[in-house]
Amino acid sequence: MLAFVLTLVLLLSIVIVLAYVERKVAAFMQDRMGPTEAGPYGSLQSVLDVLKLLQKEDIVPAAADKNLFKLAPILIFAAVFAGFAVIPFTPDLVPAGIGIGVFYLLAIISLDVIGLLMAGWGSNNKYAMLGAMRSVAQIVSYEIPAGLAILAAVMVCQSLDFQEISYQQGALMNRFPGLEFEMNWLFGIEALGINTTTIGGITTWNIFRAPILLVAFVIYFIASLAESNRAPFDIPEAESELVAGFHVEYSGFRFAILFLAEYSMMVLVSLVAVILFLGSWNTPLPNVGPVSLAYWTTGTIGELSGILWGGFWLLSKTFVLLFLQLQLRWTYPRLRVDQLMHLCWKVLTPIALAVILIAGIWRLLMI
C-alpha cells in the first residue's frame, strides 16, 4: 500500500514537471518563451492546468455508451500505472519485485489498447472511433519490434526480473543472490580477457556489455515513441491536423486522467529503456584503478545513500531520454500512416529479429 502511494506521488510529480518542461523546451526550440506568468518562470503553470481541469464540468455525451465511456480512462491509467509496480527505483526498492517483471510489464501495458478502444467506441463519435483505431493499430504493431528488442536484452541477461537485470549492469553484480560468481567482460567477449565485473560504470551497461543491444535500444526507443503516441508517430492525435484522437469527447477530470496516462506512458517506456539498456540505477562512472568512482557514486545498499544515488541515476537517465523525446517532437515531421506501418513491419521488425539472433550468439561469447 505504501509502495502504491509513493509510486503514485512520484509519478504525479514527474508528470507535472514533465508537462512544464515540455512547454518550456518546446518554446525554447521555437525561439519562444513558454509559460512566464504563473509562478517564477511559469513553473506553476502545469499545476494550475491540472486544477483548472479538475474544476471543469464532467460531460458524458448523451449518445455515448456510458459504462464504456466512464470506465475507459480508469482502465487506461490503471494499465499504465500497473506497469510501474515492477520498476526497480533503487538497489533495494521495488514496489513489487516479481521474478517475471518484464513479461508482466509487457502484458499489463497491452491492456492499455483495450482502454483506448473502449474510449473510442464508447464516445459514439466517428472521429473518436477513427482516432482509437489508429492508436490501437499503431500500438499493436509497434509492440512487436519493442517486444523483440526487449527480448534481445532478456536473452543477454538471462532473466525476466528487472532487479536482476539492473544488478547485472553494475559493479554490484555479485551482491545479487544467484549472481555471486557471474563475471562481466568488456563488450561481453570473454576471449578479450578484460574483466569488468568490479570496474562497473558505463562498461557494464547492457549497451556496452553486449554492443548489439545498442541497435536493440534504438529499435526499442523508436517503437516506444510510437507506443506512447509521441511525435513523430503522433498521427492519432496530431494537434496540427485534428482536434484530438480517441479522447475528443472527454473533458474535465476524465481528460486529466487520460492526459496523465499518456505522460505516464512516456515516463514508463523511458524507465524501461533505461533499466534494460542504459544501466538502470547504476552509475555511469567506472572504477579506474584506485579511484573507485563507481563505488563512491553508488552509496551503500540498504542505507539512505544507496537509495538517493540509485534514484538520482535512474531518474536523471530517464529525464535525458524524456528530453530526447521532446526534442524529437520538435525536430522531425510526422510520418504518414503508410510510412508508419512500413517502418514498423518492413524495417524495425526484420532488424529486431536479426538483433535477437546476434544477441543469442553474443550470449554464447559471454560465458
Next chain:
Amino acid sequence: MNKVKHRSGFWFAVTSLVSGLRLTWQHFVRAKNRRTPEYVTDKNYFNQPDGLVTLTYPYEAIPVPDNGRYRLHNEIDDCIVCDLCAKICPVNCITIESVKATEEIGLTSDGTKKRLYAPVFDIDMAKCCYCGLCTTVCPTDCLTMTPVYDFAEVDIKNMIYHFTDLSPEQAEEKKQLLAKQQEEMAAAKAAALAARKQG
C-alpha cells in the same frame, strides 16, 4: 542550372536526422539570449541572429515613433474651444458644446485669450480613425496625439473621453451667468431704445 541531386541511403538518413537534432539543440542552447525592445532606428532592430524573439508585452514594448498617431489628448487649459477639430473630424468623433464667458477667462500658454467655456468636450476613441487632422488644425496645439495605444475597455462607454474641466454645476452656473448678462444687456438695450424713442 544546378540540379538538386536526390540522395538516399542509410548514412545519409542518419546524418540528416542528426543535423535536424543539432538545429533544435542549437536553438535550445541559445534560448538564453533574448530580443531587447529597441527603437526601429536602432541598428539591432532587424539584426537578431539568435535567441528568443518574444517580448513580454505588457512589461516590455517596442517604443513607438514620435510622429505616431495614437490616443488623442486635449490639454483643456490651453483650449480656446474654437470647434475647428470637431468641424474637420471625418468621423465626427469629437463633441463640443461651448458657453460664452461673461468676462475673459485667461490666457493659454501661447498667449491666446480664452473667451469660451467647454461644458462638453468629448472624444469617442472608439469612433476615432486616428487620422490626426484635428491636431493639425488646432490653433493652440492643445489637441495632441500621445504614444498610448493600449487602452482597450470592457465597456464601450468608457471609450468616450471627457476632457472638460467644468463640473455640471459649474457649467450650469456659467450658463446662468451668461443668461443673466444677456438679460441685463437686453434690458440695457431696451432701456436705451426706449430712451432714444422718448428723446
